[in-house]
Amino acid sequence: MKRMDKMNSQLDPFSSGASLGGTVSHYRDKEKIYAQGAPAYTLFYIQEGGVRLTTRTKHQPSAVTAILGAHDFFGELCLAGYPLRVSTAVALTASSIRTIKKEKMLQILRKKNKVSNSWWPICCPASGATGITWRIC
Numbered sequence: 001m002k003r004m005d006k007m008n009s010q011l012d013p014f015s016s017g018a019s020l021g022g023t024v025s026h027y028r029d030k031e032k033i034y035a036q037g038a039p040a041y042t043l044f045y046i047q048e049g050g051v052r053l054t055t056r057t058k059h060q061p062s063a064v065t066a067i068l069g070a071h072d073f074f075g076e077l078c079l080a081g082y083p084l085r086v087s088t089a090v091a092l093t094a095s096s097i098r099t100i101k102k103e104k105m106l107q108i109l110r111k112k113n114k115v116s117n118s119w120w121p122i123c124c125p126a127s128g129a130t131g132i133t134w135r136i137c
Contacts, residue, residue: 020045020108022100027091036088040078042099046070049095053087067092078102079109 024047027033033044036055044051046068053066053074065087068074077086079102091097 020098020100021104022098024096024098027095027097029091029093031091033089033091033097034075034085036085038085040075040082040085041102043073043075043078043102043105044089045098045100046072046074047096047098049097050092051095051097052090052092054090055087062088079105 022042022045027049033051048070050070051066051068051072051074052064053068054062055065056062066074074089075085
């Protein structure tokens with residue numbers, strides 16, 4: 001909880017989502033936002049509602065990897081160079097979700113260097129364990 005409070009306070013300028021640019025889409029309950037394996041060139045910011053992320057492998061059925069709510073980002077692995085989605089995203093309830101182009105978010109993070117340097121470890125704490133190197137600047 002402290003981790004999310006810290007991130008939210010640092011991302012205060014993003015709280016309305018408007019400064020992120022992009023477009024807002026509205027999803028119905030259980031509507032698919034994107035599928036695992038789809039091209040990944042955007043990320044998403046939940047303004048209202050909730051999202052469930054699931055991942056499947058050859059040897060395992062779908063597993064829930066995250067339940068997200070208002071003011072959460074998802075699809076952010078595109079910023080690390082992942083060309084395809086590693087999960088399927090589905091709206092849990094009626095949701096308003098802002099779609100942000102990868103290039104726009106990288107531009108924002110470069111301008112807000114203080115935020116970008118502290119955002120990744122909070123948003124993606126396991127990134128160090130996976131060996132992912134974040135190249136934001």
